[in-house]
Amino acid sequence: xxxxxxxxxxxxxxxxxxxxxxxxxxxxxxxxxxxxxxxxxxxxxxxxxxxxxxxxxxxxxxxxxxxxxxxxxxxxxxxxxxxxxxxxxxxxxxxxxxxxxxxxxxxxxxxxxx
Amino acid sequence: xxxxxxxxxxxxxxxxxxxxxxxxxxxxxxxxxxxxxxxxxxxxxxxxxxxxxxxxxxxxxxxxxxxxxxxxxxxxxxxxxxxxxxxxxxxxxxxxxxxxxxxxxxxxxxxxx
Numbered sequence: 329x330x331x332x333x334x335x336x337x338x339x340x341x342x343x344x345x346x347x348x349x350x351x352x353x354x355x356x357x358x359x360x361x362x363x364x365x366x367x368x369x370x371x372x373x374x375x376x377x378x379x380x381x382x383x384x385x386x387x388x389x390x391x392x393x394x395x396x397x398x399x400x401x402x403x404x405x406x407x408x409x410x411x412x413x414x415x416x417x418x419x420x421x422x423x424x425x426x427x428x429x430x431x432x433x434x435x436x437x438x439x440x441x442x
Numbered sequence: 443x444x445x446x447x448x449x450x451x452x453x454x455x456x457x458x459x460x461x462x463x464x465x466x467x468x469x470x471x472x473x474x475x476x477x478x479x480x481x482x483x484x485x486x487x488x489x490x491x492x493x494x495x496x497x498x499x500x501x502x503x504x505x506x507x508x509x510x511x512x513x514x515x516x517x518x519x520x521x522x523x524x525x526x527x528x529x530x531x532x533x534x535x536x537x538x539x540x541x542x543x544x545x546x547x548x549x550x551x552x553x554x555x
Contacts (some may be wrong), residue, residue, distance in 0.1 A: 345512075359541045370531060371486070371545045420485055427541035430476060433485035 330355050332434035334421055340440045346409045349437045351421030356401035359428050362394070365418040365436070374419075377404040411441045448532050448546030455522050455553055463549045465532035466514040474535040475508060476543070481528045489530075490517070522553045525536045 331354040341347055351360065360377040374394055375383040383396035398404045408415055418436040448465045455461050465475075473494040478486035492499045492506045492515065503522075505551050508515040515534075519526055532546040 332485075345536060361542070370547050371543075373542055373544075376540065376542065424541055427539075428474075430488055430491055431541065431543060432477075435483075435485040 329430070329432045330357060330423055332423060332426075332432060334437050335436040336433065336437055338438040338440075340442060341411055343412050343441055345409065345411055346407055347439065348405050348407045349419055349421075350396070351404045351406070351423075351434060353402045353423050357423040358401070359424045360398060360404045361422045361431070362396060362404070362406045363420040363422060363433075365420060367417070371379060371420065374406070377406075408439065411439075416440050422441050444546055446534055446546040448549060450549060451547065452550045453552070457510045457522060457524060457553055457555050459522055460521055461519040461526070461551055461553075463519060463530055463532070463551075464514055464516045465507060465534075465546050467534055468513060469536060470513075471536045471538065472534045473537045476533050476535075477504075477517045478531045479528045479535065480531065480548075481491055486531060519551075522551075524553050524555055527551055528544070545553070 333352045335350045362374045363371045364374055365371050373386050375385040375396055376387045377383050377396050377398040381396045393409050395407045418438050420436040422431045423433045424431040446465055446467050449474045476491035477489050479489045490501050490504050490506050492508050503520045505518040530549045533543040535543050
C-alpha cells in the first residue's frame with residue numbers, strides 16, 4: 329500500500345491562530361480524504377480533497393474553517409483556521425487508488441490548542 | 443448518514459483466547475466493510491476487509507464474517523496475543539459514496555498475558 333506522510337506529527341498552538349497540515353503520498357492516488365478524531369472518539373470525515381477543484385465538505389464542516397488544497401495527485405493540505413480549544417484533535421489524511429479500492433491512513437497530526 | 447453500531451466498546455481477553463467484535467448497519471446499499479486497528483500514537487491500519495458478495499474472509503488469525511440479510515459483520519481474532527491490544531474500528535462504504543467511509547465507535551481490546 330501507499331506510504332503516507334503527514335507533517336507536522338504534533339503541534340501546540342495558541343487560540344486564534346491557524347495551522348496547515350501537509351499530507352504527502354509516495355504514489356499517485358485518485359482519492360484523498362481528511363478526517364478528525366477527537367480525544368477517545370471515532371473518526372469523522374471532514375472533506376474529500378479533489379484534485380484541481382474545490383474540496384467536498386461533509387455536513388458540519390465549512391471551507392472557511394478548514395480550507396483544503398490538492399494541487400496534484402500526491403499532495404494535499406488541510407488548514408485549521410482561527411483555532412479554539414475545541415479544535416484539539418487528531419487530524420488524519422487517508423488515500424485510496426480509486427473510490428472502490430481500500431483506504432489507507434497516515435499517522436495523523438496531534439493538535440492541541442491552548 | 444449511515445449509522446454503524448459497534449459492540450462491545452471494551453473487550454478484555456486472556457492471551458490465547460478469541461475476541462469477537464460485531465457491527466450492525468441499516469443501509470442495504472452498503473457494499474464494502476473494512477476493519478482497522480489503531481495503536482496508541484498511530485493512524486488506523488487496515489487489517490482485513492470484505493465486500494458484499496462474500497460471506498467470510500480469513501487472514502491467518504483474523505477473520506471477518508458478513509451477514510447481509512441480518513445486516514451485521516464481525517471481526518474474529520483467534521489465539522490473541524498482547525500485541526493485539528489496540529482500538530479496533532469497523533467501517534462501511536455505500537455503493538454510491540465516492541469512496542467515503544462511515545466508522546463505528548471503536549472497541550478497546552486489551553489482551554492480558
